[in-house]
Amino acid sequence: MLDVLPLAGMTVVSLEHAVALPFATRHLAEYGARVIKIERPGAGDFARAYDDVVRGRMSAHFSWLNRSKESFAVDIKVPSGRAAVEKLVAGADVVAQNLSPGAAARLGLDAAGLLERYPRLVAVDLSGYGPSGPYADRRAYDMLIQAESGLVSVTGTPEHMAKAGFAAADVAAGTYAAQAVLVALLRRERTGAGAALSLTMLDAITEWNGYAVQFAEHTGRAPARAGVGHPSIAPYEAFTTGDGDSVLIGVQNDREWARLAAGLLRRPELGEDPEFATNRERVRNRARTDALVAGVVGALPTAEVTARLDAAGIAYGRVNEMADVLTHPQLAARDRWVEIDSPAGPVRQLRPVVEFPDAPPRLEPVPGLGEHTEKILTELGYDGAELSGLRADGAI
Template sequence: MAGVLPLQGMTVVSLEHAVALPFATRHLAEYGARVIKIERLGSGDFARAYDDAVRGEMSAHFSWLNRSKESFAVDVKVPSGLAALERLVAGADVVAQNLSPGAAARLGLDAATLTARYPRMVAVDLSGYGPTGPYAGRRAYDMLVQAESGLVSVTGTPEHMAKAGFAAADVAAGTYAAQAILVALLRRERTGEGAALALTMLDAITEWNGYAVQLAEHTGRGPVRAGVGHASIAPYEAFTTADGDSVLIGVQNDREWARLAAGVLGRPDLAEDPEFATNRERVRNRTRTDAIVAEVVGALPTAAVTAGLDEAGIAYGRVNEMADVLAHPQLAARDRWIEIDSPVGPVRQLRPVVEFPDTPPRLEPVPALGEHTEKILTELGYSPDQLAGLRADGAI
């Protein structure tokens, strides 16, 4: 018999846009929470318009981040619209927002104000830099926060810096936001007390980059940019086979190096050579180390390279294009793909990363803008005449 999802019965009201907070609340929805997404009347979450990649109508970001939610579109600048939102918020277990700096406070919907009014509520303010300090009023977008955190300075090749290829600061912040909400709800179960929480993208991505922070703290420098390689390990690099494929080979310790040298490179002597025997020496002689591996790998077909690595017990990975990921045999074998309905038709997406073995996750459609507004207002007790009044005001 299927169990009950852990957040079933919880209501989350989220004044959200872009990536960070939508990423957090999508996970809450999948584990059973009712997530009501508050959107700007008319245009909605601006991530809806990032592109038209999904069937020529919906953005890839919006499709990824907003399944299993309800869309409530309202103009909070209209008094009756703000009043409707306040009535909705009053019954929520969790209220979260990642609006522009100061916007939620002006509406009385910041975490401190809400928890003072509703002591059992878990309220979350997610921002780029936080409510205090010299950056408090700055707008923050993922790439800018990646740069401020130092991540850009350690990503890329020796010649060229690069940001991470996905919204790393947003996803880090969203991950911590979901975690913080879950911990706060558990605390509430034990103490009866809600919580006002403030999370920032800068804090989250700087923590994720903690190795580089520690290295700089103790040596005065960050790691060198090493492309797809590793600044502190060798060989740990992509090598091209005779077929033209790129295979990333990662050797974590000297025992693995000995196995690679004997089983793949045909050079068991390298395990004893003082210039290559230890990782420190291999890093010091990285150019020569990589050249030795590249020469052997470059002379062999991909199948022979991967078979040799498998036999020697060496970690490796194909450098896949995104089209290869869509057909990845491991994702297919583990049934990682699902089909979700949306306003533009069915879309293929990945299953939640964590699922309870006896309880399927909540996997419902991506909502159209304002699709659930009148349904939710009716649940709140609005009569047909009152709904008509809200429409006449331009609030919904």
């Protein structure tokens, strides 16, 4: 069925490491593209060694980000290795890189340089800050970008700021990179023209943090840190039930507040009380609003709380631990888990977020370092003697 996937027949060559670009190219692979991951011989993508929690042999990051790819281990700083990569690039539809600042340009593998040689190519540079400006030469990692973008300043509790609990800047940039490649390929189908694209982690996560940016633009201050609550809506908070469970209740508008007051609190008059009837007043009286809800929720078993919320049509969610997510009934009911092979053995992972009903996604193993090197070189026309020469050079 792979031949009916939308990117079937496309080849993506990616000089990638860490999270942002591997996140993008994994999605391209799942939709049918052949993704060839360029890695350094001996060490590979440094994300392979972030930890060894996958059966003591592979990092959780690498397992998550690299299924359905081929690993081509070659030293691009060795002339013969660089020549092999050039042969590979010449037949590619997409070439992407997130190397250290300036490294790709020195090797002639930056997007602009590639497009000059291959006008139909879609070439992507993904960086922390971009090729110009005072931060152009800075190394960039996810947590640093979260800090620079202001995300850390609005995340956490009133007393303590925090970073997001996942690589938010990386994932944001990877999402935009995959989107940009798809749009550029569509444009190429229509015009025949390739594209040299540049995107940054800072731009991506600042866009995702757009509410806080707009809030600061128009008030001169940042939204208050509110833990798991919401700085501009009340009640929107986690409350502890009589069973000790934590349930996050979110009221989005005044009609919902009236339903919550009648259905959960069993005090319908609060729906019209001028101190609580509007969100502006509930936020102004946040402590009292939350205390009303907490008093009722804390006196009831979880089953009664959720039954009342369901009957009233109020949005809520259990505050789960990650172990709970592994057995989440909704994920199980929708068959969201799949087993993927890897160098560490079979691993359970989530299926792609979007799938075509008539074309199952490409879900193939996580590659071992250099697993496909000789296969790819043979496809490029290298014979046994030439492969021996590459080994002698230290290129592979």
